[in-house]
Amino acid sequence: MNRRKLLSLLGMSPAVLAGSPLLLADDKKKKEKGAAAAGAFKVTALNPRGLPPPITLVPMAPRLATLDGKTVYLVSDGFPGADAFLNQISIWFKKNMPSVTTVYRLKAGGFADDDPKLFAEIKAKGQAVIMAIGH
């Protein structure tokens, strides 16, 4: 049993020995031994990481030649403030590109949930989407 443990058992803080030459000598020996071991030997450690899935590249949707006369859907996932921000985008279009029609929609479900009905509507009636996502 070393003195630190003994002192602990006696209810005393081992810190009282912080200046003890004997303890310092013990610590020095331990440090030297540890440093020699750390420097002399190489260790093989296993990789802790899991396996990410393969990535399928998704080609981007064809671009429009112009937004003039087109309908842009502004879609919110319901995160606080998204509706107000999209409303400002709608105002920006009215001021700066009045030929663009904007349509606001709140997506069903949480931020990661699909909303097939909404996206079918956008495909049928819209030409572009600006989506605000928060989580």
Place this chain on the structure above:
Amino acid sequence: MVTIAFKDLALTNCAKRGMPLQRISFTPHPVWGKTDDQMYAYLDGNDPVSGKPLMKEVVDSLTRPLMADEMKTGVVTPPTGAPTFVETADNLQQYFLDNGMTDFMPIILPTQERVDAMLKATSHKPDEPVGKMTPAQGAFPPWSYTVQQVAVNAVMAGAIPDYFPTILAIASTGISALFSSTNSLVSAAVINGPVRDKLQMNYGIGAMGPFNQANAVIGRAWTLMSKNLDGGGIAGETYMGSQGNIINYNNLIIPENEKDSPWPPFHVQKGFKPEENIISFFFGFNITQGQGGKGLGVKPIPLYNVAMSANVAPFASLFGALFILDPLVANGLGDLGFKTKEQLADWLQKNTTVTVKDVKSMLFSGLPRGPEAAGLTDDSVIPKWQRADAYNFVVCGGQTNPYHQLANMSYRLSVSIDKWT
């Protein structure tokens, strides 16, 4: 369009989803809490990343012809790194730290010998798939992992082999303890059954503090797995909690004090047998102390139920309530007439109420929908939570003081530990 705080997340996640050249424009952050004029000023200003006029850039992104690289198809296999790393012990510690594979505290190096010893604690084969995990379901593609990869993380956390089936049970759920949300969320696991004593877990004095190896290390393994098995816990990329949470270091590991509880243990409530070893998961905002509440000064038995009700009233209703009751409190509630946890949940559901006006003023506290919503006015008084099962109770503590703690957390699921022995 993405706010600037989410730049790294957006860029890397688009790449992980096969759209490395996605056209993204950035706004200043945040959007929430800004006036209409402030938000319009964002739109009228420049993208803080490109320095170009923001809305002009958005319109350009929608109309500029695609380049060949933007139309590429095919499958890419992301690099996972070498299966082993060979270096001195000190250099390996530094390597694991520099590459985000630790909790920024020293780890036990996962040598083959240590991992093999861990693997002997389960009948499952090293290459057997355990599950899939993601920092946020639907937001990040889930990663998969084997028994051996779980064992590597268990070694790193300081686990002894006896803990391994419990750690495998955690891994099997695919629940990350480091959910990527901006809300700095926390996770909890309640452990029931004889395994608590087999592992010499602490469900008495100081149970939720740093006073027991199994309690501490099993929780730490969960955090390390949540970093390494799913690519999570990268601040700004796969973790966005605005302030983070100290509980994320080793989570809330709560072995229930079954022997001193007046009620059946939590896993029995969920339909398991008392002798089964079960781990149950919770998830939510945080935990807080419940002392000094209304009714606690009443003699001879403090009205713990009244205090509990008053304490949860300000909680966000996005998550439910998890009470961790010292046995003194649980038995006091029993003396007050609550003979089952279900009876207590029912009382709290009926008596914990808020006004519609208050709900409207709170973030993440939704109003009732459907028939319950009919006829509600701002002055209407409604239950804090619509269902009694939003209230959950676990008995834990050493009976040195009649204290309880409460967490704004929801129950998720319970799984078998025995399956992984």
